[in-house]
Amino acid sequence: MIKITRIQGFRGVRKFSTTKTRTYDHILTSTPAEGVFQVTLNRPKALNALCTPLIYELRDAMRTADCDSSIGAIVMTGSERAFAAGADIKEMKDMTFAQAYSQEFIKSWSQATDIRKPVLAAVNGYALGGGCELAMMADIIYAGEKAVFGQPEIKLGIIPGAGGTQRLMRAIGKARAMHFILTGDTFTAEQALAWGLVADVYPVSELVPATVRVAQKIAAQGKLAVQAAKEAINYGTTVGLESGLEYERRLFHSLFATSDQKEGMAAFVEKRQANFEDK
Structure with missing residues (x-):
């Protein structure tokens, strides 16, 4: 409905x-x-x-x-x-x-x-x-x-x-x-x-x-980045700082494989609103 x-x-x-x-x-x-x-x-x-x-x-x-x-x-x-x-x-x-x-x-x-x-x-x-x-x-x-x-x-x-x-x-x-x-x-x-x-x-x-x-x-943000941010924060509450930093960095790296990263950075450079497609 x-x-x-x-x-x-x-x-x-x-x-x-x-x-x-x-x-x-x-x-x-x-x-x-x-x-x-x-x-x-x-x-x-x-x-x-x-x-x-x-x-x-x-x-x-x-x-x-x-x-x-x-x-x-x-x-x-x-x-x-x-x-x-x-x-x-x-x-x-x-x-x-x-x-x-x-x-x-x-x-x-x-x-x-x-x-x-x-x-x-x-x-x-x-x-x-x-x-x-x-x-x-x-x-x-x-x-x-x-x-x-x-x-x-x-x-x-x-x-x-x-x-x-x-x-x-x-x-x-x-x-x-x-x-x-x-x-x-x-x-x-x-x-x-x-x-x-x-x-x-x-x-x-x-x-x-x-x-x-x-x-x-x-x-309104890209869902992949939001999900990764939530995952990183929650993981960090269960481990030490070094492990948390490494996990965060790996998630950060992984987002460069997404179209949303390309769109978000292009929109910033072009001074326009990003149009995230969650992929």
């Missing part, structure tokens, strides 16, 4: 992504701007608490967008009240160790990080527990000014299990991560900005449109 949308600053009506949309029970999907796919968590009565069916739907929608050549970036968001207030406690409370272990419970949640296109999280309201972990799986987080982050699992007799102990430590440092994970305390959007967890903070009503604008700007 083609979603037809009016965008301020463009004349007339433009046809955007041809990504096929389907009806989901726990998420909403849309194409709010050219090259941008948006997925919105939609369990309002549960403050978007994460359950396994929601995660499966999220994975399906994002993989569909990842395979759509017309999509260049993905925006993931929730409501103004809650991005996601945590994992669904009702789903977990009676689970045994044998069940959790044998079923690899919540391992599939991290598959959001397998998406090759940039994923931008627009976080309003609560991003707690699994919600905070899901936001940290995105490549960039933007926050509304009233956003609240935290990993309060310790208050439930457990610890974060979908990357909270690892990604939060890498984002804000060991001492701060230790404090918030061991106490269950929360922190604000402004603190998250100061510590480097989020890229910027916006008024609540402006957050999603601002994030979509950034996503549209990214989508």
Whole structure:
């Protein structure tokens, strides 16, 4: 289905992504701007608490967008009240160790990080527990000014299990991560900005449109270069500096085999807008 949308600053009506949309029970999907796919968590009565069916739907929608050549970036968001207030406690409370272990419970949640296109999280309201972990799986987080982050699992007799102990430590440092994970305390959007967890903070009503604008700007670049840049950065978080530099250099070299490199540099010399064809 083609979603037809009016965008301020463009004349007339433009046809955007041809990504096929389907009806989901726990998420909403849309194409709010050219090259941008948006997925919105939609369990309002549960403050978007994460359950396994929601995660499966999220994975399906994002993989569909990842395979759509017309999509260049993905925006993931929730409501103004809650991005996601945590994992669904009702789903977990009676689970045994044998069940959790044998079923690899919540391992599939991290598959959001397998998406090759940039994923931008627009976080309003609560991003707690699994919600905070899901936001940290995105490549960039933007926050509304009233956003609240935290990993309060310790208050439930457990610890974060979908990357909270690892990604939060890498984002804000060991001492701060230790404090918030061991106490269950929360922190604000402004603190998250100061510590480097989020890229910027916006008024609540402006957050999603601002994030979509950034996503549209990214989508307008050559997809091969964007994908390579994301790959290089993510690889660098798992290895030492020398290995990261070598990997970056190899990806840099490889882009000289693309038509986009020729077009981008020619456009710069000729002082015109580049017309990338993603090849």
